[in-house]
Amino acid sequence: MDELPIQSGDDVVRVRQQVRGAAAENGLSLVDQTKLVTAASELARNTLVHGGGGVARIEVVKSPNGRTGVKLHFTDEGPGIADVDLALTDGWTSGTGLGLGLSGARRLVDEFELNSKPGKGTSVVVVKWSR
Amino acid sequence: MIIDITAVEIVDSFIGRMLTMIGSISRLFDAETVIVGMRPAVAITLTELGLSLSGVRTALNAEKGLEILNGKS
Numbered sequence: 530m531d532e533l534p535i536q537s538g539d540d541v542v543r544v545r546q547q548v549r550g551a552a553a554e555n556g557l558s559l560v561d562q563t564k565l566v567t568a569a570s571e572l573a574r575n576t577l578v579h580g581g582g583g584v585a586r587i588e589v590v591k592s593p594n595g596r597t598g599v600k601l602h603f604t605d606e607g608p609g610i611a612d613v614d615l616a617l618t619d620g621w622t623s624g625t626g627l628g629l630g631l632s633g634a635r636r637l638v639d640e641f642e643l644n645s646k647p648g649k650g651t652s653v654v655v656v657k658w659s660r
Numbered sequence: 661m662i663i664d665i666t667a668v669e670i671v672d673s674f675i676g677r678m679l680t681m682i683g684s685i686s687r688l689f690d691a692e693t694v695i696v697g698m699r700p701a702v703a704i705t706l707t708e709l710g711l712s713l714s715g716v717r718t719a720l721n722a723e724k725g726l727e728i729l730n731g732k733s
Contacts, residue, residue: 545670563701567709570672619710629673633709641715 535603536582541573544585544657548601551587556659565599565657568634572653573604575630579623580605580651589601590656600637606650613645661686662725666697676711683716694718694727 533544548569552562569585576583583605590598610616617635622628635641640656663679664670671679680687693716698706706713719725 560701560704563705566704567670567672620681629710634709
């Protein structure tokens with residue numbers, strides 16, 4: 530399982546490239562690759578901007594019925610999210626953004642899990658399955 | 661102004677915000693912005709992400725984009 534640092538804008542680009550590679554190798558369609566890479570871009574930028582940096586991990590997973598998926602973990606030890614439901618609301622933003630990053634990323638993947646403790650950090654795990 | 665994004669593999673909310681920002685700044689100079697060459701997979705993803713790229717128009721390619729700017733469509 531690859532672990533990639535997210536400490537700069539260049540790292541976000543590298544994460545995107547690695548995710549694209551993993552998605553293409555594991556049979557995701559072009560549209561699904563694009564959705565997963567876009568979600569990864571949102572989440573990696575969140576890790577960098579809101580989490581103060583962290584790591585991304587890329588994992589290939591198999592479902593019980595034999596489908597292949599790409600699972601991504603984004604982990605930071607930043608300030609955490611006080612109100613997760615609010616953070617996942619379309620249009621809500623903590624800063625100057627559009628408020629679509631987190632909620633939009635959730636729509637682009639098949640599975641989405643967010644864990645956050647204020648003061649401890651945030652972890653987001655997403656999965657996109659091949660069709 | 662025409663922005664050709666044929667080579668762009670994804671548009672996330674960060675890039676989307678940059679594009680709408682360029683559109684609103686060029687409006688200050690009374691110029692219209694047309695984004696051309698967006699890949700189908702990128703367009704599908706943008707919609708699902710919830711980005712509308714407000715204030716900028718889109719066209720299939722640079723030629724169609726020029727037609728918009730020249731007032732033909």
